[in-house]
Amino acid sequence: MNDDDPIGAKCLEDAIIPDGHRGPLLDRCQPSRCPNSIIAAEHIPIWTAEQSSLQRMLDTDTLAPNHRRSIQAQLKEVDRVLDRSTQ
Numbered sequence: 001m002n003d004d005d006p007i008g009a010k011c012l013e014d015a016i017i018p019d020g021h022r023g024p025l026l027d028r029c030q031p032s033r034c035p036n037s038i039i040a041a042e043h044i045p046i047w048t049a050e051q052s053s054l055q056r057m058l059d060t061d062t063l064a065p066n067h068r069r070s071i072q073a074q075l076k077e078v079d080r081v082l083d084r085s086t087q
């Protein structure tokens, strides 16, 4: 992202940006939705591992409903990242 022209940066949308801050807010990064994110071949194993980890959690019967929904939402975002990487 161009720090002087952050158009499209999902991490800055609706964010309270600290005075003097420039550039992305990494703790708000949304790689599945941001046009600035780059999913390179070397990143795929990390995302695939995350996908497997989340799926394993969903396969357990011990999750509280809210926790299950949260993990399902995380898995959806991971799926979006992996879908983007194959386009």
Ligand code: SF4
Residues within 6 Å of the ligand: 001, 008, 009, 010, 011, 012, 024, 025, 026, 028, 029, 030, 031, 034, 035, 036, 037, 038
């Ligand atoms: S890739 Fe992440 S950190 Fe970079 S601009 Fe997009 S949302 Fe922000």
